[in-house]
Amino acid sequence: MIEVNIDVMLAKRKMRSKELAQKIGITEQNLSILKTGRAKAMRFSTLAAICKHLDCQPGDILRFGGETE
């Protein structure tokens, strides 16, 4: 499965989850769903917004690994 690891980039950019959620236009709850691996899918627009505001590449926050569904 695909793991979404935003916490490392948030720490590097010294940004809080709430601030990132507001900037990319999603709720804090939805961001939490992403961070905890409960999301079933992510829109490209959401991924693009995260990468824009964290100044990173998709590969910096996405990783293939862990147990398959």
Added chain:
Amino acid sequence: MKKITVVSKRLRIAFALMFVAVPVVNGLIWHFFNKLPLELATWKMPGLIARRYTEAKLANLPSAQFSSTALWLGFLADLIPTIVIMYGLYALVKLFRNYESGFIFSTQNAKLYRTLALVVFAKAFADVLYSTLSGLAFSFQGPVGERVGLIQFGTTELALIFIGCVVLLVSWVMQEASNLSDEQALTI
């Protein structure tokens, strides 16, 4: 969405009222059975019994009056389809309460549609059972040779089975819709 909520509320109230009215009306019909007009009385009878009753009623024969034992037995037989109908109305109240609250595509609603399908199938079976038991109830006190044991399965029961199949398919579709809705909710 508002349209769904408003109409669902009205339907929920209507089905809730029917849930109370059905057993009450049924009870009243059986209580005043011998005083009912011909059309209403024959509505509760299987076809063969209804024809004999109509002839007896028009000729003002004593056999057009049923004893309290016969009416009690008929009432008990009628409880079978009545309970099935009431369970279906209960499921409809729950379904439209969910719609009223905005829960449209949910697993619970899919299960309620499945329940309704089973209720429709059960109604067909209950009607067959009722025709047999009510035929006995209406005729057991008659003279030898006039007592009737019957099994009635007609276009009504066949239609109920087809409708049940359609509602069952709808429940499967609603389950798929629920899965899609859950996936949509977890798409960020």
